[in-house]
Amino acid sequence: MEDRSDGDGGEDGDGGGYTLVSLDDWDEVGAHLERFCEGEFAVTDERFECRTGGATFAVTREGSVDAGMPLHEFGHQGIDALGFDHAGGSILVKGGGGLRYVFRRPD
Numbered sequence: 001m002e003d004r005s006d007g008d009g010g011e012d013g014d015g016g017g018y019t020l021v022s023l024d025d026w027d028e029v030g031a032h033l034e035r036f037c038e039g040e041f042a043v044t045d046e047r048f049e050c051r052t053g054g055a056t057f058a059v060t061r062e063g064s065v066d067a068g069m070p071l072h073e074f075g076h077q078g079i080d081a082l083g084f085d086h087a088g089g090s091i092l093v094k095g096g097g098g099l100r101y102v103f104r105r106p107d
Contacts, residue, residue, distance in 0.1 A: 018083025018092045023063055032084045033059065036091065038105065053106030057091060065093050067103045074101055 021028045030048050034041045039052030049058040055069035063079040076095060083092030089105035 018085050018090075020081050020083045020092075020094070022081045023059070023061070023079060026061055029059065029082060032082070032086075033057070033091075036084055036086060036089075036105065055103075055106050057103050063095070065101075067093075067101075069106060074103070076101070 019032065021032055023029060030043065033048045033050055037050035037052055037057075039050065042049040042051075046061045047058060049056065053069075055067070057065075057067045059065050059079065059082065062077075064077045065075065065079050065082075067074045074093075076093070076099065078097075078099075079093055079095045081094045083094065085092070089107075091103045093099065093101040093103065
């Protein structure tokens, strides 16, 4: 399932929206993350990983996200969907309990 907006005008500060993709649509998650990634993109049956500009963003089919860059790390289980803002270079992580985390691709 794909939604063209995150429902509140986006988190990227310029009013842009995210393309929300449910983790249930695993192939679509992979397609968007590969498009987002401007570096190395690795695929296994259960995990997609992007390494770009000294940062890493990885998601598993079971709903775990690990993201990191120098001096910053984020990890969480129970992710429901990812929102992709390709033009703005960010990924919105959405999970249970109102979790919202924004990963920005380094310049």
